[in-house]
Amino acid sequence: MKNRTAKDKPLFTPGPLTTSMTVKEAMLRDLGSRDSEFIGALREVREKLLEVGGVSQEAGYESILMQGSGTFSVESVICSAMPPEGKLLAIVNGAYGDRIVKIAQAHGIETLVQKVGENKLPSVAAVEEALTADGEIKMVVAVHCETTSGIINPIEEIGQVVARHGRRYFVDSMSAFGAVPLDLAGANIDFLVSSANKCIEGVPGFGFCICRRDALLETRGWSRTLSLDLLAQWEGLEQTGQFRFTPPTHAILAFRQALQELEDEGGVEGRRDRYRENYRTLVSGMRGLGFEEYVDPDLQGYIITSFHYPQDANFEFQRFYDLLNEAGFVIYPGKVSDADCFRIGNIGRVDRSDVEQLLEAIKASLASMGVAQTGTVGAGK
Numbered sequence: 001m002k003n004r005t006a007k008d009k010p011l012f013t014p015g016p017l018t019t020s021m022t023v024k025e026a027m028l029r030d031l032g033s034r035d036s037e038f039i040g041a042l043r044e045v046r047e048k049l050l051e052v053g054g055v056s057q058e059a060g061y062e063s064i065l066m067q068g069s070g071t072f073s074v075e076s077v078i079c080s081a082m083p084p085e086g087k088l089l090a091i092v093n094g095a096y097g098d099r100i101v102k103i104a105q106a107h108g109i110e111t112l113v114q115k116v117g118e119n120k121l122p123s124v125a126a127v128e129e130a131l132t133a134d135g136e137i138k139m140v141v142a143v144h145c146e147t148t149s150g151i152i153n154p155i156e157e158i159g160q161v162v163a164r165h166g167r168r169y170f171v172d173s174m175s176a177f178g179a180v181p182l183d184l185a186g187a188n189i190d191f192l193v194s195s196a197n198k199c200i201e202g203v204p205g206f207g208f209c210i211c212r213r214d215a216l217l218e219t220r221g222w223s224r225t226l227s228l229d230l231l232a233q234w235e236g237l238e239q240t241g242q243f244r245f246t247p248p249t250h251a252i253l254a255f256r257q258a259l260q261e262l263e264d265e266g267g268v269e270g271r272r273d274r275y276r277e278n279y280r281t282l283v284s285g286m287r288g289l290g291f292e293e294y295v296d297p298d299l300q301g302y303i304i305t306s307f308h309y310p311q312d313a314n315f316e317f318q319r320f321y322d323l324l325n326e327a328g329f330v331i332y333p334g335k336v337s338d339a340d341c342f343r344i345g346n347i348g349r350v351d352r353s354d355v356e357q358l359l360e361a362i363k364a365s366l367a368s369m370g371v372a373q374t375g376t377v378g379a380g381k
């Protein structure tokens with residue numbers, strides 16, 4: 001894709017991600033936060049986010065933008081939407097689930113944790129059991145694509161159980177929203193969070209929450225912080241059309257353009273198709289080079305893939321990373337705790353030909369490290 005400046009390497013990471021030239025160009029403006037043009041852009045972005053989520057204000061949903069990286073939006077929901085009394089049930093199979101637990105604990109929220117291995121799916125039956133046994137659980141939280149490994153969690157199935165028990169449901173869909181189709185209403189999601197620089201391909205600077213209005217209105221007086229108060233942020237946006245505090249104006253203009261480009265690509269399904277093609281090209285080529293994935297292909301999403309280090313004494317990750325970097329490609333270290341892995345992301349403004357070039361560079365890097373290869377690029381299963 002001809003979107004990068006001459007200086008930029010394609011980013012095969014979970015973020016920040018490669019963005020299109022037109023998204024970058026959309027930032028070449030200085031708009032005041034009270035400027036009617038900016039307020040209009042903000043309104044448009046909030047409306048389009050609901051469309052991307054397949055919901056609407058008429059159906060009772062709202063979208064709220066929050067300054068900061070994605071974690072700030074996650075924290076905003078936890079610290080605003082958990083009632084003063086009651087427990088949170090956190091479903092964890094990776095570092096981002098662990099982070100949610102840390103956030104809850106930082107706010108003194110009693111948290112029950114259902115933790116399984118990083119390449120295992122959580123048990124929906126265990127969620128059912130916990131909700132049946134403990135009426136004090138007020139909210140269940142799960143991560144959609146656990147970016148630690150790339151596994152996709154059973155968000156809809158968990159949502160059915162949570163709805164049957166009448167509890168609130170919060171989904172961290174940071175790395176999946178916009179490219180992994182999800183029926184928010186069907187999954188009974190009360191709060192969903194993602195950020196600007198993931199699958200929508202904007203630039204970093206803010207996150208957003210799509211939520212049910214009734215679930216949001218219920219939270220009055222609950223927020224444990226001022227700046228991350230989700231209800232106050234929404235009320236500010238509704239009443240004045242503005243952020244309460246300095247907005248990331250440039251990032252929002254970029255995001256408006258990114259949303260247009262998502263629509264032009266065929267929406268969530270169109271983006272899914274490109275990312276899935278990236279993923280298939282990658283995995284096929286990596287298998288051809290002798291690499292193995294950490295997650296079973298049936299559980300693996302097409303967002304990011306964790307690969308085991310090769311069983312070869314000559315392989316050293318930092319050297320591999322540096323060689324790829326010199327060749328003009330950025331990959332990512334592993335994050336799983338029980339295996340030596342590295343990760344390659346398929347998201348952002350990269351396409352199949354970028355992945356093919358990456359595979360050639362991986363092959364050359366292995367050769368220069370003296371790592372034995374068991375196959376050739378493209379010859380995988």
Ligand SMILES: Cc1ncc(COP(=O)(O)O)c(C=O)c1O
Pocket residue numbers: 014015069070071072074096143144145146147148172173174175195
């Ligand atoms: C699933 C998930 N949750 C939360 C985060 C945290 O987002 P940020 O690094 O933007 O704070 C990430 C980042 O990759 C993520 O993938």
